Amino acid sequence: MRYIILKLESSLILGGRIMIHVVALIKAKPGKRDAILSVARKNVTTVQQESGCLEYILVVDAEFGAFQTEFGRDIFLVIEKWCDETALKAHSVAPQMVSYGQKVKDWIESRVIHVLDPAPAL
Numbered sequence: 001m002r003y004i005i006l007k008l009e010s011s012l013i014l015g016g017r018i019m020i021h022v023v024a025l026i027k028a029k030p031g032k033r034d035a036i037l038s039v040a041r042k043n044v045t046t047v048q049q050e051s052g053c054l055e056y057i058l059v060v061d062a063e064f065g066a067f068q069t070e071f072g073r074d075i076f077l078v079i080e081k082w083c084d085e086t087a088l089k090a091h092s093v094a095p096q097m098v099s100y101g102q103k104v105k106d107w108i109e110s111r112v113i114h115v116l117d118p119a120p121a122l
Helices: 033-048 084-092 097-109
Strands: 010-016 017-028 053-059 075-082 109-118
Touching: 017 033, 017 084, 033 075, 033 097, 053 109, 075 084, 097 109
Parallel strands: none
Antiparallel strands: 010 017, 017 075, 017 109, 053 075
16 A cells, blocks of 8 residues: 655644644545445544544545546545644554554555645735
8 A cells, every 4th residue: 555645834723723634545446445435434433533533524426517527436535634643643543443454455456645734824
């Protein structure tokens, strides 16, 4: 698997919190996306209850219309928001995430993780 982490230098402070955004793009081996999603869905509520988790959702292409560029049938994304770097680092080694990784590792073709801050104001 391939891991890419992007970290921009500015941070947005909302209600005293420095918010970190994560977009994880997971490409399943052909025909394995639904199996991965089934395992991932079992973690969503647990992850959302982790300290510092502000948002954690699984998303797939919407059937929206002409101007949309689809990711494709074998890809899904995880959209996350964390209150700070400490919470995100703790999430990455949480037991449920380690277990998830072990269960789905043979079904994943590639995974790219982007850790982002909001763009700075001009």
